[in-house]
Structures are given as structure tokens and as C-alpha cells.
Amino acid sequence: KQEVTQIPAALSVPEGENLVLNCSFTDSAIYNLQWFRQDPGKGLTSLLLIQSSQREQTSGRLNASLDKSSGRSTLYIAASQPGDSATYLCAVSIGGFKTIFGAGTRLFVKA
Amino acid sequence: EAGVAQSPRYKIIEKRQSVAFWCNPISGHATLYWYQQILGQGPKLLIQFQNNGVVDDSQLPKDRFSAERLKGVDSTLKIQPAKLEDSAVYLCASSSTQGVRTDTQYFGPGTRLTVL
Numbered sequence: 001k002q003e004v005t006q007i008p009a010a011l012s013v014p015e016g017e018n019l020v021l022n023c024s025f026t027d028s029a030i031y032n033l034q035w036f037r038q039d040p041g042k043g044l045t046s047l048l049l050i051q052s053s054q055r056e057q058t059s060g061r062l063n064a065s066l067d068k069s070s071g072r073s074t075l076y077i078a079a080s081q082p083g084d085s086a087t088y089l090c091a092v093s094i095g096g097f098k099t100i101f102g103a104g105t106r107l108f109v110k111a
Numbered sequence: 112e113a114g115v116a117q118s119p120r121y122k123i124i125e126k127r128q129s130v131a132f133w134c135n136p137i138s139g140h141a142t143l144y145w146y147q148q149i150l151g152q153g154p155k156l157l158i159q160f161q162n163n164g165v166v167d168d169s170q171l172p173k174d175r176f177s178a179e180r181l182k183g184v185d186s187t188l189k190i191q192p193a194k195l196e197d198s199a200v201y202l203c204a205s206s207s208t209q210g211v212r213t214d215t216q217y218f219g220p221g222t223r224l225t226v227l
Contacts, residue, residue, distance in 0.1 A: 034215065043202055043218035089153055098167055099216070101153030
């Protein structure tokens with residue numbers, strides 16, 4: 001059974017700091033991995049999608065890596081800003097089109 | 112391009128009552144998902160449609176939950192009767208699925224259900 005774990009559960013950093021969010025999954029047979037952002041009271045916004053054949057994806061200040069063999073992904077946020085404060089979720093797509101989410105990391109960036 | 116629309120945004124009901132949620136996916140998206148997100152947890156997939164057909168409903172409590180997707184476009188999720196533990200945010204998402212890989216999922220704003 002695929003399980004997705006995100007560490008840490010919560011993180012508070014000062015503005016301008018570079019940070020890394022971690023995601024681990026138990027079964028390496030995945031089709032892709034997505035990172036989402038969720039603001040309070042709102043739906044999820046897709047940030048980056050990494051296909052199983054890829055190692056990383058970049059968008060602006062965000063960089064996501066994928067290591068299938070070790071069952072890990074990281075989301076790197078450069079020069080964090082207060083507007084980055086949100087919950088970040090990772091999700092893996094497995095056989096049968098099923099998507100399994102982690103519980104998320106709540107990020108707070110202090111001005 | 113219009114996003115995924117959901118209604119209502121909020122709903123408060125008594126236990127044992129029934130409730131229905133509506134979702135309109137992004138135009139042209141073949142795949143539609145319903146997720147349940149309990150406070151402090153990640154979304155849990157309830158049911159997934161590919162066009163009109165159900166791809167996965169293994170985590171849908173079928174004794175009380177039902178869902179349909181008419182003409183491969185809009186979808187409704189119903190709970191009857193509701194229990195206290197059904198209090199959650201119900202998220203609808205859609206994607207343009209190609210082959211065996213899933214593409215980016217686009218989420219609606221969700222419906223926050225409170226069961227008293």
C-alpha cells in the first residue's frame with residue numbers, strides 16, 4: 001500500500017531564507033509526483049509536476065527533485081517571501097490513475 | 112480559461128440529513144476527481160471518473176455516498192444520510208489524462224461541509 005509522508009509538518013522561517021520541504025513515498029512504482037500549494041479556505045494549486053522519467057522540474061523560485069529509487073522528493077524554495085506562506089502538499093500518481101496525497105507541510109514566512 | 116467550479120461553497124446540515132455537491136470541470140477535461148479533505152490531513156480520493164465511466168471508487172463509502180457524471184461533463188456527489196465524521200472539505204478536480212499517465216490536476220475551491 002502506497003503511503004506518502006511529509007516532513008516537517010510545520011515550518012517557520014524568516015523572509016529571504018532558502019528552504020527545503022521533504023516528501024517520501026513507500027512504493028517507487030509511480031507515474032508522476034506533484035507538488036501543490038493550498039491557501040487557507042481554498043483549493044489546491046499545482047506548482048510542479050515531475051514525470052517518473054524526470055529528475056527535477058523548475059518554476060521560478062521553486063525547484064522540485066525526484067529520486068524514485070529512494071522514494072523521495074524535495075521542494076526547494078529560494079529566497080522565501082511572506083506570500084509563500086501556505087500548506088504545501090505532495091501527491092504521487094500510481095497504477096489505475098490513483099493519486100495519493102501526503103498530509104502537507106504548513107509553511108509560515110515571517111516578514 | 113475558466114477553472115473548476117464548485118457549489119455550494121459552504122453547507123451546514125444536521126446528522127442523518129442528505130446533501131449534494133456540484134462540480135463543473137474545466138472544459139475538455141476527460142477526468143474528474145472527488146476528494147475528501149479532513150482538517151489537518153491531505154485530500155483522500157473518493158471517486159474518479161474518466162468521461163462517463165468510474166475508474167476508481169474503492170474509497171467511496173457506498174452505503175451513504177453516491178456520485179454521478181452526466182454526459183461526461185458536470186458531476187454531483189451526494190451523501191445520504193450524513194454522519195458527524197463526514198464534516199470535511201469536498202474538493203473536485205479535473206485533468207486532461209493522456210494514456211496511462213495523469214497530467215496536472217486542477218482543483219476547484221471546495222465545499223466545506225459541517226455536520227452537526
